[in-house]
Amino acid sequence: MLETTATLTSAIDTQQLFDTNSKELYQDSIEKAVEYVKNFLDNETFYSGISIDELRKKKDLISVQNTAPLSIDEALKEIKELYLDHAISFHNTSYVAHLNCPVLIPALVGEVLATAVNTAVETWDQSTSATFIEQEVINWITSLFKLPTTADGVFTSGGTQSNFMGLLMARDHYAYKHFGFNIKENGLNDIIRKFRIFCSEKSHFSIKKNAALLGLGYNSVIPVSTNERFEMEPEALVLAIEKEKQQGNIPIAVVATTGTTDYGSFDPVETINAIAKEYDLWLHVDGAYGGCYVVTDTHKHLLKGVQYADSVTVDFHKTLFQPVCSSAFLVANNDHFKYVSHYADYLNPIENKDNEFPDLIVKSIQTTRRFDALKLWFTLKVTGQKTLASYLETVHYKALDVYSILENDIFFEVVHKPALSTIVFRYKALSIDNDTIHDSINLHIKDTLFKSGQASIASTKLNGVTYLKFTLLNPTITIEKLSHIIHLIKEKGNYYQKNN
Numbered sequence: 001m002l003e004t005t006a007t008l009t010s011a012i013d014t015q016q017l018f019d020t021n022s023k024e025l026y027q028d029s030i031e032k033a034v035e036y037v038k039n040f041l042d043n044e045t046f047y048s049g050i051s052i053d054e055l056r057k058k059k060d061l062i063s064v065q066n067t068a069p070l071s072i073d074e075a076l077k078e079i080k081e082l083y084l085d086h087a088i089s090f091h092n093t094s095y096v097a098h099l100n101c102p103v104l105i106p107a108l109v110g111e112v113l114a115t116a117v118n119t120a121v122e123t124w125d126q127s128t129s130a131t132f133i134e135q136e137v138i139n140w141i142t143s144l145f146k147l148p149t150t151a152d153g154v155f156t157s158g159g160t161q162s163n164f165m166g167l168l169m170a171r172d173h174y175a176y177k178h179f180g181f182n183i184k185e186n187g188l189n190d191i192i193r194k195f196r197i198f199c200s201e202k203s204h205f206s207i208k209k210n211a212a213l214l215g216l217g218y219n220s221v222i223p224v225s226t227n228e229r230f231e232m233e234p235e236a237l238v239l240a241i242e243k244e245k246q247q248g249n250i251p252i253a254v255v256a257t258t259g260t261t262d263y264g265s266f267d268p269v270e271t272i273n274a275i276a277k278e279y280d281l282w283l284h285v286d287g288a289y290g291g292c293y294v295v296t297d298t299h300k301h302l303l304k305g306v307q308y309a310d311s312v313t314v315d316f317h318k319t320l321f322q323p324v325c326s327s328a329f330l331v332a333n334n335d336h337f338k339y340v341s342h343y344a345d346y347l348n349p350i351e352n353k354d355n356e357f358p359d360l361i362v363k364s365i366q367t368t369r370r371f372d373a374l375k376l377w378f379t380l381k382v383t384g385q386k387t388l389a390s391y392l393e394t395v396h397y398k399a400l401d402v403y404s405i406l407e408n409d410i411f412f413e414v415v416h417k418p419a420l421s422t423i424v425f426r427y428k429a430l431s432i433d434n435d436t437i438h439d440s441i442n443l444h445i446k447d448t449l450f451k452s453g454q455a456s457i458a459s460t461k462l463n464g465v466t467y468l469k470f471t472l473l474n475p476t477i478t479i480e481k482l483s484h485i486i487h488l489i490k491e492k493g494n495y496y497q498k499n500n
């Protein structure tokens with residue numbers, strides 16, 4: 001028996017495990033990877049423009065089945081050809097499509113540490129001081145939002161999960177407070193099917209998706225109309241609440257979006273809060289896009305009223321230059337985490353609940369969880385809040401510059417003045433007065449610019465009509481660059497029109 005174990009130990013390759021014996025291999029491997037990343041930064045365009053068929057053909061490179069082990073050098077060479085040469089560069093200023101920000105070097109340093117040490121922020125005995133670091137970053141953001149001293153929060157995988165937690169708490173809290181019903185213990189009942197959630201018609205799709213996941217269904221989400229700036233209309237909210245009540249339904253929550261995904265518009269949180277209090281509704285603020293603007297001078301006033309929210313979503317991987325994932329869910333009353341907490345004998349037994357060692361797991365719907373707070377902590381220490389604010393203000397002003405360029409160009413129709421850093425517009429051929437044709441032209445523009453690697457822009461729909469969208473998150477983008485992208489859009493539009 002002993003002999004077998006001994007033979008086995010000498011035979012297996014333990015060299016690749018990260019430990020004190022592999023320090024040199026670790027450093028050497030990571031340095032090699034860093035070289036490849038540096039070369040990735042030199043990719044000329046934001047995308048190679050390779051077709052999906054060409055990528056599919058790289059089957060041998062993609063496959064992990066029955067492959068002989070490679071050296072790190074061989075694997076890096078392969079991954080360059082398969083991935084690094086064709087990955088989308090969010091740092092490239094030709095990328096103006098979605099809410100993907102360029103990332104900060106201090107954040108990447110934080111990631112190197114968190115990934116290698118591999119702390120899981122669940123229980124004190126797994127995370128020790130990481131617990132305090134996450135808590136400190138949470139305290140930083142709750143105090144910026146001026147949430148009450150009872151406030152608390154937790155890092156999540158993103159705005160979708162944060163919104164899920166907000167709606168879950170709203171649902172369970174309402175059921176408990178008004179019907180003495182414990183959903184965590186008993187699941188749903190017929191009354192809960194009458195629960196209604198109100199949000200602006202421009203709110204993020206995750207509100208509906210989460211309502212479905214929570215057993216309430218898409219139809220429990222009541223869209224409230226917006227004004228010409230795409231902000232929720234308080235009068236319409238009141239009417240919608242009254243209408244649902246008349247139908248025998250039970251309003252439980254309202255979601256105010258601070259920074260809608262397409263228009264960057266801010267719902268009037270203070271007024272919505274007054275309505276929420278009047279009807280005893282949970283107020284959730286979805287600040288996935290605009291929440292981080294609390295650090296700026298330009299936009300912090302638009303977040304007035306967030307201090308009265310019951311819960312808040314904020315995404316650092318959208319607008320604080322953090323690598324994915326880095327996001328937080330905040331709650332005004334930390335007691336409400338009881339709706340998600342669970343006490344497992346093997347992990348955080350109930351008898352330890354109030355001991356002096358905090359277990360972050362009681363606040364999370366995840367069990368094993370990444371130490372995502374570290375990169376933001378590093379960013380706050382090294383980059384600092386002032387510089388972050390200047391980046392956000394810069395991209396906002398650039399969006400306003402783009403607005404005036406497009407407004408003064410007869411080939412464009414602009415939908416809104418940027419509230420944050422997005423701008424929704426469309427190319428308009430002068431001689432054509434047909435939305436279907438304009439839809440095709442605009443989609444053609446977007447597709448050809450993407451495929452050629454010239455620029456990545458987004459598209460969205462407003463009242464059934466297709467529009468293009470810029471999302472600016474890179475403070476290094478210049479007006480010359482933006483003018484060039486606008487020039488390309490006109491060129492493609494013109495060409496398509498002439499040839500179709």
Ligand SMILES: *Cc1c(COP(=O)(O)O)cnc(C)c1O
Nearest residue numbers: 158159160204261286288289315
């Ligand atoms: C992006 C976004 C979300 C979803 O956030 P993820 O981090 O992508 O899950 C939610 N709400 C708004 C307003 C968003 O813009």
